Amino acid sequence: MDNLQFFLYLLLLAGSTYLIRVIPFVAIKDKLHNRFILSFLYYIPYAVLTVMTIPAIFYATKSPLSALAGLIVAIVFALRKKSLTVVAVAACATVFVTECFLPI
Amino acid sequence: MNHFKRGLRAGIPIGLGYLSVSFTFGIMAVSYGLYWWQAVLISMTTVTSAGQFAGIGVMLHPGQYIQMLISQVTINIRYAFMSISLSQKTDSRFRGISRWVLGFMMTDEIFAVASQESTVSRSFFAGLTVLPYLGWSLGTLAGALLGNILPDRIMSALSVAIYGMFIAIVVPELKQSRPVVLVVVIALALSCAFSYIPLLAQVSSGIAITVCAVLAAAIGAWLFPVKEDETHG
Known part of the structure; x- marks a missing residue:
């Protein structure tokens, strides 16, 4: 791939990603009042995060078992309202320790 | 603690999580025949995971500019919803040029953390973006140069790490709100359907994420509309 082609691709990649993010952010200046839309926007983060986590987490680690262990520990810590960092570190540590015992 | 510092601190787990994801991206980009500086440049100008992975896949072939555009729009359309959602929570100073600049950093994880705030100030959001940006760029550099x-x-x-963060955001809300439980269960079922049911599994992950999330949130909004003041909790 020559440089010209790379930069054309980069422009499309970065440019489209940027515009998708920024145009709605800049265009909507006022508070919305439609109850359905407000409710939708309230639920959307939880929906997105759930979809991105399950089942992807089971394929992120070397074994679905260690991922499951990490998931369970993360849920337990989250139920106790630990901070994002604490939950994330606990999940990583669990995966690491679990994989030390798994035959992989 | 001022807003910027608080944002900076909230960005720590995102930055750490990004290190590992972008490290993988760096390795992969180089294995696809890109130079290290090209990999880093892509990360520094784009800052998205799924879109970049798909992007370097398209770059393998010459002249597929339309494919590049279509794949990016479908994978990234979820950001539009996030931007709309966050536009409802910004304070009065977070307008104009700051939205053009900081909107660049609207990633899944930054959105997730920012949406936990009742109001998002410009300086909090700015602080929040610093470590994730560094993590994303440096992780790519390290992956591209050092490989495995x-x-x-x-x-x-x-x-x-990233999934741990997501869980830390979703799970406490499950205790607070029954409707969120329903939304999460629907999202879960749809997400599994799009991963394991033969025809649905062929849908690219970016589109699947958007479709599943929009459906789940729309069903939730239809069955359990929230009162206006609840949406800012």
């Missing part, structure tokens, strides 16, 4: 230098086990463990 980190032991597998460490990479494997780091890769759940």
